[in-house]
Amino acid sequence: MYAYDDIDRAIVHERVEEFRDQVSRRLSGELTEDEFKPLRLMNGVYLQLHAYMFRVAIPYGTLSSAQLRKLAHVARTYDRGYGHFTTRQNIQFNWIALKDLPDALADLAEVGIHAMQTSGNCTRNVTADQWAGVAPGEVEDPRVWAEILRQHTALHPEFSFLPRKFKFAITASDHDRAAIKIHDIGLKLVRNDAGETGFEVLVGGGLGRSPFIGRTIKSFVAGRDILSYIEAVLRVYNQYGRRDNIYKARIKILVHELGIEKFAAEVEQAWAEIADGPLTLDDEMIEDIRSRFIYPAYEKLPAEPDELRAAAGDARFEAWRNNSVAPHRHDGYAIVTLSLKPAGGPPGDATAEQMDAVADLADKYSFGEIRVGHEQNLVLPHVARRDLPALWAALDKLGLATPNVGLVSDIIACPGLDYCSLANARSIPIAQELSRRFASPETAALIGRLHINISGCINACGHHHVGHIGILGVEKNGEEFYQITIGGRADEGAELGELIGPAVPYGEVADVIEDIVEAYLSLRQRPDELFVDAVKRLGVEPFKERVYATR
Numbered sequence: 001m002y003a004y005d006d007i008d009r010a011i012v013h014e015r016v017e018e019f020r021d022q023v024s025r026r027l028s029g030e031l032t033e034d035e036f037k038p039l040r041l042m043n044g045v046y047l048q049l050h051a052y053m054f055r056v057a058i059p060y061g062t063l064s065s066a067q068l069r070k071l072a073h074v075a076r077t078y079d080r081g082y083g084h085f086t087t088r089q090n091i092q093f094n095w096i097a098l099k100d101l102p103d104a105l106a107d108l109a110e111v112g113i114h115a116m117q118t119s120g121n122c123t124r125n126v127t128a129d130q131w132a133g134v135a136p137g138e139v140e141d142p143r144v145w146a147e148i149l150r151q152h153t154a155l156h157p158e159f160s161f162l163p164r165k166f167k168f169a170i171t172a173s174d175h176d177r178a179a180i181k182i183h184d185i186g187l188k189l190v191r192n193d194a195g196e197t198g199f200e201v202l203v204g205g206g207l208g209r210s211p212f213i214g215r216t217i218k219s220f221v222a223g224r225d226i227l228s229y230i231e232a233v234l235r236v237y238n239q240y241g242r243r244d245n246i247y248k249a250r251i252k253i254l255v256h257e258l259g260i261e262k263f264a265a266e267v268e269q270a271w272a273e274i275a276d277g278p279l280t281l282d283d284e285m286i287e288d289i290r291s292r293f294i295y296p297a298y299e300k301l302p303a304e305p306d307e308l309r310a311a312a313g314d315a316r317f318e319a320w321r322n323n324s325v326a327p328h329r330h331d332g333y334a335i336v337t338l339s340l341k342p343a344g345g346p347p348g349d350a351t352a353e354q355m356d357a358v359a360d361l362a363d364k365y366s367f368g369e370i371r372v373g374h375e376q377n378l379v380l381p382h383v384a385r386r387d388l389p390a391l392w393a394a395l396d397k398l399g400l401a402t403p404n405v406g407l408v409s410d411i412i413a414c415p416g417l418d419y420c421s422l423a424n425a426r427s428i429p430i431a432q433e434l435s436r437r438f439a440s441p442e443t444a445a446l447i448g449r450l451h452i453n454i455s456g457c458i459n460a461c462g463h464h465h466v467g468h469i470g471i472l473g474v475e476k477n478g479e480e481f482y483q484i485t486i487g488g489r490a491d492e493g494a495e496l497g498e499l500i501g502p503a504v505p506y507g508e509v510a511d512v513i514e515d516i517v518e519a520y521l522s523l524r525q526r527p528d529e530l531f532v533d534a535v536k537r538l539g540v541e542p543f544k545e546r547v548y549a550t551r
C-alpha cells in the first residue's frame with residue numbers, strides 16, 4: 001500500500017470544500033446546469049440516463065481495507081447499496097443525489113480517495129497490473145512508477161486541457177494483465193543488458209470508434225528519464241492533437257496520421273529540450289516514493305500445507321482453486337481473484353455488504369489489501385496458501401467464489417442502455433443471459449479460457465474490440481442489434497477482433513455466441529488450443545458459416 005503525505009491530504013480536502021460550494025450554488029439555482037457541468041466533471045460527476053453518476057479513481061487498482069469499507073459506506077449511505085467496478089480501475093455509483101455528493105467526497109477524502117481527473121480532457125487514472133508487486137517474475141513493482149506518474153500528472157496545468165482524455169497503463173510482467181496496448185501510453189518495465197531498469201514505451205493504442213493497437217515508440221527509456229520522456233510525448237500531443245473534431249482528437253489519430261516514425265521524431269525533438277532537466281528523477285526521489293509503499297511482513301510458510309491437502313478432495317473447492325488462485329512471488333502465498341461475475345449478475349457490481357465483507361477478509365487473510373482489475377474482478381494479493389480453504393468457504397457464502405475467472409462467463413461489460421446516456425443497446429442483460437447459459441462449471445472448463453466483452457455503443461467502454469468474442473450494440477430503426485467480432489485479445493499479443501457478419505437482433509445474441517463456441521469445440525485441434533488461437537489459425541470463415549448458415 002502507498003501512504004499519502006500531508007500535501008496529498010490537504011489537496012484532496014481543499015478540493016472537497018471547493019466542490020461543496022459549487023454544489024450549493026447549483027442547488028440554489030445560482031449556477032445553471034451548463035455552468036455547473038465542467039465543475040462537476042472535474043470531480044467525476046456525470047449526468048446519466050436516470051441520475052448523476054459518480055466515478056471514483058482507484059489509482060493502479062490498489063485499495064486498503066479501510067478504503068474499501070468507505071466505498072461500501074458511500075454505496076450504502078448515498079446510493080442504492082452497491083457500486084460498479086469498471087475496466088479502468090474506477091468504481092462508479094449510479095444513483096447518487098447531487099446534494100449528497102460533497103458529503104460522499106468528504107467521507108472518501110478521509111481515507112485518501114478522490115474523483116479528480118476521472119473525467120475531462122486530462123490524464124486519467126493510471127492503471128496497472130492488478131498483480132503488481134506480487135506476480136512472480138516481475139521486473140519490479142510497477143506501482144512505484146505509476147505513483148510517480150500520478151503525482152506528476154495530477155492537476156498538471158499544461159495537461160489539464162488536452163485535446164481529449166489521456167490514459168496510461170503500466171505493467172512489469174511479460175504477460176500483460178493491464179492491457180497496455182490499448183492505452184494512449186502503455187509502459188512496460190524492462191531491464192536492459194546493463195541491468196538498469198527502464199521502460200518500453202508504447203503510444204497510440206485505444207478503442208472507441210477508431211480502434212488502434214499501440215506501437216512501440218522507444219524500446220528503452222531509463223527510469224530516471226521517464227517523466228521527461230512522457231512530458232515530451234504529452235507536449236507533442238497537446239500541440240498537434242486535433243481540437244476541431246472530437247472523434248479525431250485522441251493521440252491514436254495523431255500517431256496514425258503522422259506515422260509512428262514521424263511522431264517519434266517529434267517526441268525526440270521535444271525531449272531533447274527537456275531531457276536531463278528538472279524532470280530527471282534521481283535515486284533519492286524514486287526511493288522516497290518506493291519507501292512509501294508498505295509491503296506485508298511475509299512469513300516463511302510451506303507451499304503445500306496440510307490444510308490445502310485436506311481440502312483437495314472437495315471438487316467445488318478444487319474447481320475454484322484451479323481458476324481463482326495464482327502463484328505468488330513468495331512461497332507459501334497465493335494471489336486470489338474474487339469473481340464479481342455470478343451467474344445472472346451484472347458484471348462488476350458489488351454490494352455494500354460484499355465490500356465490507358471483502359475488507360474484513362482482506363484484514364484476516366491479505367494484510368488488509370485489495371486490488372481491482374480491469375476485468376472487473378477483485379483480488380486479494382497476499383493470501384497464505386494454508387488459508388485458502390477457509391477463505392474459499394467465506395467467499396462462497398458471500399457469492400464471491402463463482403469458479404469462472406478467465407472463463408466464458410467472466411464477462412466484461414459496460415453499463416449500456418441500463419444507465420448510459422450514450423448507449424445504443426443494452427449490455428448488462430446480454431451478459432446476464434450469457435452467464436446463465438454458460439453457468440455449468442463443467443462446460444466452462446471444457447471450453448477453457450475465453451473472454452467475452454460487451455459494449456453498448458461504439459465508445460467501447462467494455463473493450464469489445466479486444467474480446468476473444470466482442471459484442472457491440474448498434475441501433476437499427478430504433479431496435480437493438482449487435483455486431484459480433486472474434487479473435488480480439490487485450491494481452492501482450494493484443495489484436496482487434498474481426499467482424500463475422502451482419503448484426504443480429506437482441507433476442508438472438510446468446511444463441512449466436514453458443515453457436516460460435518460450439519463451432520470452436522468441434523474445430524479445435526487439441527483440447528488446450530484456446531479459442532483465440534483457433535480463430536487465428538482458421539480465420540473467421542468457419543465461424544461465420546456456422547452462425548449464418550441457418551439464419
Ligand code: HEM
Binds near residue numbers: 053209250414421
Ligand atoms: C456511464 C458513463 C460513461 C460514459 C458517459 C462514457 C463515455 C465514454 C466515451 C465518450 C468514450 C470514448 C472516448 C473517445 O474515444 O474519445 C469512452 C471510452 C471508454 N470508456 Fe467510457 N463511459 C462511461 C462508462 C464507462 C464504464 C462503466 C467503463 C468501464 C466498464 C468505461 C471505460 C471506458 C473505456 C475502457 C473506454 C475506451 C478507451 C479508449 O478509447 O481507449 N467507461 N467512454
Ligand code: SF4
Binds near residue numbers: 416420456458459
Ligand atoms: S460503451 Fe457506450 S454505452 Fe457503454 S458505457 Fe461506454 S458510452 Fe456508455
